[in-house]
Amino acid sequence: MSTTSSASTTPAAPRSLGVIFLTIFIDLLGFTIIFPLFPAILDHYLQVDENAGILGWILGHIDQFAELAGSKDNYRAVLFGGILGSLYAILQFVFAPIWGSLSDRIGRRNVLLITVSGTTLSYVLWIFSGSFGLFILARLIGGAFAGNLSVATAAVADVTSRENRAKGMGIVGVAFGLGFLFGPALGSVASFFDLSLNRPNLAALGINPFSAAAVLSLGFSVINLVWIWACFKETLPQQPRDPDEVPTRIRHPLRELIAADAGPARRTNWLYFIYILSFSGMEFSLPFLATERFGYAPTDMFKIFVFLGVVLILTQGGIVRRAVPKFGEKPVLIAGLAFVSLAILIVGFANNTGLLYTGLAALGLGSGLTNPAVSALVSLYSPASQQGGMLGIFRALGSLARAIGPLTACFFYWWFGGTVTYLACALLVLIPCVLTFPLPKPSK
Numbered sequence: 001m002s003t004t005s006s007a008s009t010t011p012a013a014p015r016s017l018g019v020i021f022l023t024i025f026i027d028l029l030g031f032t033i034i035f036p037l038f039p040a041i042l043d044h045y046l047q048v049d050e051n052a053g054i055l056g057w058i059l060g061h062i063d064q065f066a067e068l069a070g071s072k073d074n075y076r077a078v079l080f081g082g083i084l085g086s087l088y089a090i091l092q093f094v095f096a097p098i099w100g101s102l103s104d105r106i107g108r109r110n111v112l113l114i115t116v117s118g119t120t121l122s123y124v125l126w127i128f129s130g131s132f133g134l135f136i137l138a139r140l141i142g143g144a145f146a147g148n149l150s151v152a153t154a155a156v157a158d159v160t161s162r163e164n165r166a167k168g169m170g171i172v173g174v175a176f177g178l179g180f181l182f183g184p185a186l187g188s189v190a191s192f193f194d195l196s197l198n199r200p201n202l203a204a205l206g207i208n209p210f211s212a213a214a215v216l217s218l219g220f221s222v223i224n225l226v227w228i229w230a231c232f233k234e235t236l237p238q239q240p241r242d243p244d245e246v247p248t249r250i251r252h253p254l255r256e257l258i259a260a261d262a263g264p265a266r267r268t269n270w271l272y273f274i275y276i277l278s279f280s281g282m283e284f285s286l287p288f289l290a291t292e293r294f295g296y297a298p299t300d301m302f303k304i305f306v307f308l309g310v311v312l313i314l315t316q317g318g319i320v321r322r323a324v325p326k327f328g329e330k331p332v333l334i335a336g337l338a339f340v341s342l343a344i345l346i347v348g349f350a351n352n353t354g355l356l357y358t359g360l361a362a363l364g365l366g367s368g369l370t371n372p373a374v375s376a377l378v379s380l381y382s383p384a385s386q387q388g389g390m391l392g393i394f395r396a397l398g399s400l401a402r403a404i405g406p407l408t409a410c411f412f413y414w415w416f417g418g419t420v421t422y423l424a425c426a427l428l429v430l431i432p433c434v435l436t437f438p439l440p441k442p443s444k
Helices: 013-032 035-049 053-069 075-106 108-127 132-144 148-159 165-190 200-205 211-231 253-259 264-294 298-327 329-349 353-381 384-416 418-436
Strands: none
Touching (some): 013 148, 013 165, 013 211, 075 132, 075 384, 108 132, 108 148, 148 353, 165 211, 165 298, 165 353, 264 298, 264 353, 264 384, 264 418, 298 329, 298 353, 329 353, 384 418
């Protein structure tokens, strides 16, 4: 299949960026609705499916490990949530570069229609997942089609000049922040509506206490599908391309990255992997730290993530747009990583809520500077014909780090406590900070 005939050689960047923004935002709303529901999902399937099939096998191995590790009473919920999150992230790791590279061949719009259709199917299965096995199948399908961000990021690169690349990536970041801000909130609201209680006759169809949240996710996914079909114009430039320059599907991102020529693009991908490894571990263990030190309930954790989301939006929507043209992507990335390292230290040693939120503010600022800057550098260091493939590798490495980081940090937290864990995460962030200094100024 070739790129669609609606492709334009000179797309209108502002309109295209607005369409891409809404595409990412709507997609992330559906994706993040499940986040606050993981503990309750475990409790539900423990009651109906504890000793059966996949769930019984998983819990048996978790119990064996926890007995050796001497974990706390909530080890089942923690490890179960980590395993589900890791499963989804691993599938993103495998498939994101495939979708990104495929979009270099058949166009961004076509691939987005495919991936959003796949996530729509996963939400349909979630609605009727009366058994844990069907729920896992829904997560597997959802993870396999979760390549939207790499494709949408490549579309941003299509419609922005090299000078404005970081601004475009900042828009992606704002959409990301808004999605993570409102999605969990909607999930919390949806948890009050239990369709299996209101309509018990539907239980035979697999309707469960979380079907209302799944219906909400499905609704957003259908809206996104219609939105892309009606409004998303192909961004991939329609121009003659040498077949040798069109990247092939990337099935082994780490192998591709190791085999790539030594250069700034490869170095930037590696430093991003290390950064996300640390950041995701810190993020996953934050609820345990807040609960242990400040007695935070789930509603209090909601306040923390809303606060972080607001800081992210302000940073990526305001500061990044002004800082990058003035200082450049590399200095902004160094500053962002330094802020993140300092913020993790503050949060790790916080003994009162004032210090905690000071650290969270620095964390939001640092991550808000880091994410668009590092995305822009990967794009600027990559040849035009390989934007989709290289950004696919970039997102895949992030997914791999998110699969490894949370579980590693969780185990570390049990064995050494929160302060040592956060000290280790802060020191780990200094590695990508050091790796950034030798990077050349990107050509524009």
